Structures are given as C-alpha cells and as structure tokens.
Amino acid sequence: MFEFLMSEAVYKFVRGPLVWIAFFVCIVGSAYRIYSMISLAKKEKVLLPYLSLKYGLRSILHWIIPFGSINWRRHPIITIVTFLFHICLVFTPIFLLSHNILWYESWGISWWTLPESTADIMTLIVVFSCVFFLFRRIIASEVRFVTYPSDFLILTIAFLPFITGFLAYHQLLLPYRAMTILHILFGEAMLIAIPFSRIIHMVFGWFTRAYTGSEFGMVRHVRDY
Amino acid sequence: MAVAEKKMAVAEKKTEKAWGKIVDAGLDEGIKKLTPEKIEKVINKALAAMGGARLKTYVDTCIHCGLCSEACHHYLSNDRDPSFAPVAKVKQTMWPILKNKGRVTPEFIRRAAEIAYTECNLCKRCSMYCPFGIDMAYILLSVRRICHLLGVTPLYLQDTAHSHAVTMNQMWVKQDDWIDTVQWQEEEIRAEIKNPRIPIDKEGADIMYSVIGPEPKFQAQLMGQAAIIMNVAGINWTYPSFDGWDNSDMAMYSGDHEIMGRVKRAHFEAAFRLKAKKIVMGECGHAFRSIYDVGNRWLGLKMPPVPVIHAIQFYYELLREGRIKIAKKFKEPVTLHDPCNVIRGRGLGEMARYVTNAICEDFTEMQPNREYNFCCCAGGGVINCGPPWAKKRAISNRVKAEQMKETGAHIVITPCHNCHSGIEDIIKYYKLGMHTKFFSEILVEVMEIPEEFKVG
Numbered sequence: 002m003f004e005f006l007m008s009e010a011v012y013k014f015v016r017g018p019l020v021w022i023a024f025f026v027c028i029v030g031s032a033y034r035i036y037s038m039i040s041l042a043k044k045e046k047v048l049l050p051y052l053s054l055k056y057g058l059r060s061i062l063h064w065i066i067p068f069g070s071i072n073w074r075r076h077p078i079i080t081i082v083t084f085l086f087h088i089c090l091v092f093t094p095i096f097l098l099s100h101n102i103l104w105y106e107s108w109g110i111s112w113w114t115l116p117e118s119t120a121d122i123m124t125l126i127v128v129f130s131c132v133f134f135l136f137r138r139i140i141a142s143e144v145r146f147v148t149y150p151s152d153f154l155i156l157t158i159a160f161l162p163f164i165t166g167f168l169a170y171h172q173l174l175l176p177y178r179a180m181t182i183l184h185i186l187f188g189e190a191m192l193i194a195i196p197f198s199r200i201i202h203m204v205f206g207w208f209t210r211a212y213t214g215s216e217f218g219m220v221r222h223v224r225d226y
Numbered sequence: 227m228a229v230a231e232k233k234m235a236v237a238e239k240k241t242e243k244a245w246g247k248i249v250d251a252g253l254d255e256g257i258k259k260l261t262p263e264k265i266e267k268v269i270n271k272a273l274a275a276m277g278g279a280r281l282k283t284y285v286d287t288c289i290h291c292g293l294c295s296e297a298c299h300h301y302l303s304n305d306r307d308p309s310f311a312p313v314a315k316v317k318q319t320m321w322p323i324l325k326n327k328g329r330v331t332p333e334f335i336r337r338a339a340e341i342a343y344t345e346c347n348l349c350k351r352c353s354m355y356c357p358f359g360i361d362m363a364y365i366l367l368s369v370r371r372i373c374h375l376l377g378v379t380p381l382y383l384q385d386t387a388h389s390h391a392v393t394m395n396q397m398w399v400k401q402d403d404w405i406d407t408v409q410w411q412e413e414e415i416r417a418e419i420k421n422p423r424i425p426i427d428k429e430g431a432d433i434m435y436s437v438i439g440p441e442p443k444f445q446a447q448l449m450g451q452a453a454i455i456m457n458v459a460g461i462n463w464t465y466p467s468f469d470g471w472d473n474s475d476m477a478m479y480s481g482d483h484e485i486m487g488r489v490k491r492a493h494f495e496a497a498f499r500l501k502a503k504k505i506v507m508g509e510c511g512h513a514f515r516s517i518y519d520v521g522n523r524w525l526g527l528k529m530p531p532v533p534v535i536h537a538i539q540f541y542y543e544l545l546r547e548g549r550i551k552i553a554k555k556f557k558e559p560v561t562l563h564d565p566c567n568v569i570r571g572r573g574l575g576e577m578a579r580y581v582t583n584a585i586c587e588d589f590t591e592m593q594p595n596r597e598y599n600f601c602c603c604a605g606g607g608v609i610n611c612g613p614p615w616a617k618k619r620a621i622s623n624r625v626k627a628e629q630m631k632e633t634g635a636h637i638v639i640t641p642c643h644n645c646h647s648g649i650e651d652i653i654k655y656y657k658l659g660m661h662t663k664f665f666s667e668i669l670v671e672v673m674e675i676p677e678e679f680k681v682g
Contacts, residue, residue, distance in 0.1 A: 041279035047523040048279060064357055071598065072293055072355040079293070143301070144292040146308035147317045152290050205287040206358045212280075213359025220519070222573025223597040225354050 006179040015185045016103075023189035030196025031204050038208070053215040060214020061207060063226035070226035079137075086130035089123040090159060094188070096120070099170075124167045131160040151199070158194050161187035234262060235322035235330045237337035240309065245618040250611070252381035253339050257332040260376060265335060269328030272372050281368060284360045285324055288313065294362065297355035299600045300345055303624040310622075312352035312362040315341050319369045339378045342369040344615050345622070347606035348479070349566040354597065363606075367481070367520075374481030382612025386476035389439070391485045394492050395472035396439030405467050407442040411450040415457075418450075418670075419679040422457045427500065428464035434502035435463050436493065438474035438510045438643055451666045452508060455541075458679055459549040463506075470496025473507050475516035479607025483524050490521035497532045504533040506540045509664045511567030511605060511642035519571060536568050538641050541665055542577035545584045552585055553674040559588040560668075561635035563649060564599035565642030573597070581665055582639060585672050590633040600626050602640070604648020619648065620655035627656035638662045 005011060042048045063069040073080040094100055098114040105111040115123070134156055138148050165184035168174050175183070194200055217225035273281070295301050295311035304310050309318065319338040323330060330338075348363040356362070373379060379387070389398045399407075405426065412424040425431065435456065441448050456463050465471055470492040477485035494517075497505050507513055517530045535543075544550040562582050568574045575596040582589050592599060603623035608615065626649070630638055638653070640646040640662045650662045 038279060038283050041277055041282065045277040045279050046526060047528075050528050060359065064359075070357075072297075072357070075296065076293065141292060143295040143306065143308040143311045143314070144290070146311065147290045147292060147313050149290070155289075199286055199289055202287045202289050202358065205283050209283060209287050209358045209360055213353055213361060216361075217354070221571055221597075223570055223575070225359060 003176075003179060006182050007176060012178065012182055015182055015189065019185075019189050023192040027192040027195050030193075031201070034196050034201055035204060035208075038205070048212075051215055051220060052212060053219040056215045056218025057211030058214075059218055060225050061210050063224075064210055082130050082133050085126050086134075089126045089130075090163075093120055093123040093127065093163075121167070121170065124163050124170075127163040128160065128167065131156055131163075155194075155198055155200055158187075158191050158198070158200070162191055233326065233329060235326045235334055237331070237334045238309075238318055240337070243304070243618070244621055248340075248614050248618065250380050250614050252379050252384050253336055256339075256376070256378035257336045260332040260335060260378070262329065262331060265330060265332065265376060266328040268375050269323060269330075269372055272375050273324075273328070276368060276371070280361065280364060281320065281324070284362075284365060285316075285321065287358050288316070288360055289358075291357070294352040294356045294360075297352040299347075299351075299603055299625050300622045303603075303622050303626075310345060312346070312356075315346055316362055316365050320365050323369070323372070335373065335376055335378050338369055339373040339380070342366045342373060343380050343383065343479075344608055344611055344618060347566075347601045347603055347608050349601035349605060350570055351566070351598075351601060354570075370479070370481035371483065372481070379480050380611035380615070382614075383476060383480050383607050383610045386439075386610055387480040387482050387485055390475065390477045390489050391482075394469035394489060396474045396476055397443040399439055399442050399472075401468065404442055404471060407446050408449065408465055408467075411446055411453060414447075415450045415454050417681065418454055419457055419675060420681050422453055424449075424453045425464040426467045428462075430501045431462050431464040432503045433461055433463040433506050434497045434500055434504070435465060435506050435508070436471060436473040436496075436513075437508040438513055439472045440474075440643065441508065448508065448664065448666060451664075451670045454670050455544070455550065455666065455673070458673065458675060459544050461549075464500060464502065466496040466500055468496065468499075470494075470499075473505075473513040473517065474510060475513065475521055476607055476610055478516045478520050479512070479610065486516065486521050487524045490517060490525060493517065494531050502532070504535065505530075507534060507536050509537045509641040509643065509646075509666060511565040511571070512607075512644060515567040515571055519567075536572065536574060536641075537665065538568060538574045538578050538581060541581045541669060542574075545581060550669070551674040552672050554672055555587040556585055556637075556668050556672050557587055558637050559590060559633075559635045560586045560637040560639055560663075561590050561592050561630065561633035562595070562639045563592065563602065563630075563642075563645055563662075564596055565640065565645045566599075566601055566605060567642065569599065570597040578641060581669075585665070585668050586639075590635055592629050592633055594629075600629055602626065602642075602645040602648040603652070605642070605644040609644050609648050609651075616651060617655075620652055623648075623652055624656070627652050627658060630660060631656075631658055636660055637668075639665060639668070641665050 067080055067084045068074050096115045097120050101111040101114050138144050165180055165187055169180035169184050213225055217223055294313050298312050301310040308314055319341055346366045350363045352362045353359055386396045389396055408424050415422045473493055475486050475489050514536050517534050522530050603619050608619055638649055638660055640649055646662045653660045
C-alpha cells in the first residue's frame with residue numbers, strides 16, 4: 002500500500018489528470034446546480050420578481066461581517082470560530098506558496114502568497130475549528146438532534162486536506178511523498194464533493210441570503226440581520 | 227415488503243410533555259384513511275406542483291448548525307428541548323419526506339401535522355437568525371399543504387376552512403346576520419356619538435373597511451369602535467353587504483390554497499365592486515399576511531390589486547393628520563406586542579410606537595421588540611386549532627409571559643386578533659394579572675369627541 006502511495010505513477014496521476022477532473026467536476030457541477038436552481042425558480046412565478054439587488058446585498062453584507070447580525074452577536078465564540086474557519090479554509094489554499102509554485106510550474110502563473118508561518122497557523126485554525134465543530138455537534142443538544150452521518154462526513158472532507166497538508170509540510174507521520182499524495186487526493190475529493198454535498202452552501206448560501214434579504218427589505222420593510 | 231417498509235420514514239419518538247397526548251379527531255381520524263401508497267402519490271403530486279426551487283435549495287443549503295434554535299419561542303419555552311428548534315421541525319417533517327420521496331407512514335404524517343400546525347406559528351423569526359436566511363416557515367407551510375391534501379388537518383382549523391369555503395367568511399356568518407350586525411352596531415354607538423352612520427354598499431367611498439369573521443360573530447363592539455373613529459374623523463367609508471367583507475383567511479393556514487385564493491379574490495372584488503379607493507383592515511395580522519404575502523402570490527399578484535393598509539397605519543395617519551385628537555391620554559402602564567404579520571411582515575413598528583405614544587402616557591417596551599419580538603404562539607392558525615391544543619400553546623410560550631412580566635405593564639396592546647386572544651390566554655395561564663387591548667379600544671376611550679358629535 003505504502004509503496005503504491007509512494008509511486009511516481011500515482012503522484013503523476015493525482016498531480017495531473019485528477020486535478021483537471023476535480024476542478025472540472027467542481028466548477029461544471031456547481032454551475033449546473035445554479036442553473037437548475039434558477040430554472041426551478043423561474044417556474045415558481047412568485048419568486049424572482051421579489052429579488053432586490055439593494056436589499057440582497059444589504060443582507061449579505063450584514064452576515065459576512067463578523068458580529069454584523071444579531072445572531073452573530075449572540076454567539077461570539079461560534080462567530081469567531083466560524084469566520085476564522087471559513088476565511089482560512091478558502092484563502093489558505095489560494096495563497097499558499099507551494100500551491101503557487103505548482104501553478105507556476107504548470108501554467109506559468111502565480112500571485113501574492115502568504116508567509117509560510119502565517120499559512121501554517123491558518124491551517125491549524127482550520128484543523129482546530131473542525132475539532133470545535135465536531136465537539137459542538139456532539140455536545141450541543143440542538144445540534145446533535147439534527148446531526149446526520151453526512152454532517153460528520155462533510156466535516157471530515159474539510160478536515161483531511163488541511164491536516165494532511167500540515168503533516169506533509171512538517172514531514173510528520175508518513176514519508177513526505179505519501180503524505181503529499183494523500184493531501185492532494187483529499188483536496189481533490191473536497192472539490193469534487195462541493196456540488197454533490199451540502200458543501201454547496203458555499204454556492205447557494207449567497208442566493209438564499211439574498212432572497213430573504215430582498216423579502217425582508219423590499220416587501221417587509223424590516224431588517225433580517 | 228419488509229424491505230420496503232424499512233425504507234419508509236417513521237415518526238420519531240417524542241418525550242412526554244406536560245400536555246400529554248392530545249386527541250384531535252381531524253388528525254387521528256384523518257390518518258385512518260391513509261395508506262402508504264396514497265401518501266406517496268399525494269406528496270409527489272404536491273411537491274411537483276410546488277416547483278421545489280426554494281424547498282430544494284433550502285434543504286441542500288442547511289448545514290444543520292442549529293443557530294436558529296434560540297429564535298423560537300417553542301424551543302425556549304420548552305426548556306430548550308431540541309425537538310422544538312426550527313431546524314428540528316424541518317428535520318422531523320420535510321427532510322424525511324424529500325429523502326424518501328414521499329414514502330412515509332400514516333403515523334409520520336400525524337406527527338408531521340402536529341408539528342406543522344401546532345409547534346410552529348410561521349412567525350419567521352427564525353429566518354432572521356439563520357445565517358443563510360432559510361425560510362423555515364415556508365417549509366412548514368409546505369408541510370401543511372401536504373397534510374391538507376392528505377386530509378389530515380386539525381379539526382377546529384378545518385372547520386374554519388370549511389366555513390370559508392361555504393360562506394366566504396371564517397365564522398359561518400350568513401349575509402343577513404352580517405348586515406344585521408352592522409346596523410345593530412350603528413344603533414349601539416348612538417349612545418356614544420350623535421348621528422353616527424355605518425354606510426353599507428356606498429359606491430366610490432374612500433375606504434372599504436374590512437374585518438375578520440370573529441368580529442361580527444362575537445366581538446361586534448370592535449366594529450362599533452371602528453365606526454366611532456370613522457365618524458369622528460370624517461372618513462368617507464363603507465362596508466360591503468355581500469361576500470368579501472371578511473378579510474381573514476384560515477384556509478391559508480390549513481394549507482387549502484384553492485379556498486384561500488377564492489376568499490382573497492372575493493375580498494379584492496368587493497372593493498372593486500364598490501369602487502372603493504382603498505381597503506383598511508381592522509387590527510388583524512394574519513388577514514394582512516393573506517393579502518400582502520401569501521394569498522396575493524397564489525393569485526399571481528405581486529402586490530394587492532387595491533391599496534390595502536392595516537389599522538395601525540390608518541390610526542397613525544389619522545393622528546398625524548390631526549383628524550383624531552386626544553382628549554386625555556390613557557393612564558395605565560402599557561406595553562406593546564409587535565405582531566409578526568404586520569411588524570416583521572410589513573415594518574409597521576415605528577407607526578405602532580407613534581400611535582402608542584400618542585394615546586398612552588406610560589409606555590414600556592418589551593425586550594426584544596419590533597421585528598425581533600417573540601411570537602404570541604397563537605398566530606399561524608395555531609389558536610384556531612382549538613381547545614385541544616390550548617394548554618400546549620400556553621406552555622410553549624413561557625418566554626412571552628416572562629417578557630411581558632418584565633415590563634410591569636397592566637395592559638398589553640395587541641394590534642392583532644390572534645395575538646390578542648393568545649396573549650390573554652398566556653396571561654391567565656401564568657397569572658400575570660394583565661389584560662390585552664386593541665389600539666381601537668384605547669383610542670375610543672381617549673379621543674376627543676368634537677361638539678357636533680356630543681350626545682346631548
């Protein structure tokens with residue numbers, strides 16, 4: 002098993018075609034989900050006419066700013082962890098030096114990168130946030146009551162690329178090559194999972210928020226934050 | 227067969243609550259006529275008709291974080307029992323329905339109906355607390371729609387829907403009863419003001435005033451009070467003598483969209499027939515929701531086809547324009563309950579405060595207030611589910627009792643019929659020693675009666 006993981010062939014595969022497949026599935030899959038959602042929404046004749054750019058954005062703005070909405074203010078710890086988790090989850094992979102090197106090697110493009118020590122801390126933030134969410138799921142009764150195996154799966158999908166990335170960078174536990182291959186595989190799994198799981202909230206959340214914001218702002222004339 | 231049964235979603239076991247097992251013939255007898263095949267067929271037909279954009283997107287977006295829990299008075303009042311959290315109600319109803327593509331047992335439908343009709347008031351407070359703005363009230367209203375199509379609705383609520391279907395009003399009021407009540411109230415208020423008029427079928431009036439069925443049925447004095455205000459303010463107004471005078475719509479809450487549409491159409495048509503410039507609604511919340519949010523959309527109308535304003539706004543305009551003057555402000559300490567359908571539903575919060583301050587001397591806010599206020603636990607058709615559910619309704623709103631008690635007020639102003647009755651129940655159950663009042667009740671008491679109207 003190890004030798005297989007360590008093999009050049011596997012590395013080449015996960016580093017090459019599988020990256021293409023993962024990004025393709027993620028982007029095309031998510032685009033298709035948006036397309037089918039909007040098609041369905043058009044059939045519900047009373048839905049799209051109530052959308053308002055102004056109030057949709059007002060609502061999004063209040064909810065993507067930490068403590069910008071009433072419920073974020075009510076739960077300071079959850080708010081801090083949630084924001085740190087999502088910021089680190091999204092931006093660490095994009096601005097990581099080693100990822101940039103890969104892009105540069107493949108396509109000759111690169112951009113600003115995070116200092117390595119900062120990236121390291123951000124990775125750990127994701128890892129510990131996952132642990133926090135796991136315990137919250139188990140301990141808080143209102144969360145436990147609505148927890149399904151799929152919730153743990155989603156958490157695991159988010160957890161694995163970061164923990165393996167961390168271990169690979171620090172060359173811990175497994176040989177570097179093996180850990181790197183695992184890291185790439187889990188990263189690709191996450192990309193592929195986006196359109197097929199409730200990780201799709203990263204795509205749909207903007208739409209649901211904008212719709213409710215529009216209803217509350219334009220029709221109901223009240224705040225939704 | 228065994229395998230098929232295994233795949234079917236069954237109702238989750240529930241811990242026994244203080245109210246015990248509630249018998250409701252509408253639910254208990256209703257499910258006896260169901261078979262899993264029939265349920266599956268009806269649900270899939272219903273889901274196809276709903277379109278599913280919102281349902282599907284909401285269910286796929288929900289990350290099961292539970293942050294909506296504390297928005298709900300049922301959850302807070304039942305000692306944070308997780309099964310009362312908004313997301314938990316969706317988990318026990320719509321998730322299994324969608325996941326199993328309608329393959330659920332009759333007992334599951336019984337429990338789903340109990341949750342959708344009696345454990346959610348559709349107040350939409352949770353939408354304000356969900357990071358994604360998921361509209362859980364919409365999801366539970368969709369569950370009600372399914373229950374209605376399956377013939378599993380609480381008996382008392384169904385009776386009001388039947389009444390709407392037969393009489394176009396909520397309370398089985400016949401046309402002669404209606405006209406007689408209007409004229410009786412005109413006679414009644416002659417003791418209060420000189421030569422009052424309650425015009426019936428007056429064409430081209432500025433305002434068609436509309437009330438809910440229960441007003442002529444057992445709260446006719448409210449119609450009299452409205453008439454005093456109209457006369458003193460010099461409003462050119464009228465009531466229709468025919469169907470459409472009732473603005474209420476319990477069919478909206480039972481899930482009977484077809485009847486809801488008919489009732490709303492009749493209401494708008496009445497205004498058209500009288501060539502009225504606008505409709506003013508009495509102090510009712512759900513009636514406003516039915517013309518402004520739910521019923522109009524079912525009829526394909528983005529907004530009501532006739533301008534409609536709620537009594538809060540009407541009183542606000544009368545006071546601001548000085549058409550009604552205040553002789554002596556109301557002395558007793560009051561607090562104000564913000565009804566979800568006109569405050570969270572229409573943003574009349576500031577107008578309600580303007581009116582309160584204009585007519586009352588000693589006003590203390592509830593905390594939280596305005597669109598963040600806690601629901602009365604009566605709205606959403608829950609009080610209309612009748613006596614079997616009354617105790618559960620009171621227990622499930624302890625948080626409201628605590629919120630009101632803190633104000634130290636003697637009077638709770640409730641500009642909504644469901645809130646008015648429901649909060650009175652809560653006051654009694656928790657022995658708060660308060661009373662609910664409509665704005666109109668206080669307004670009539672404190673307004674200045676000009677010389678020409680004084681009974682001499």
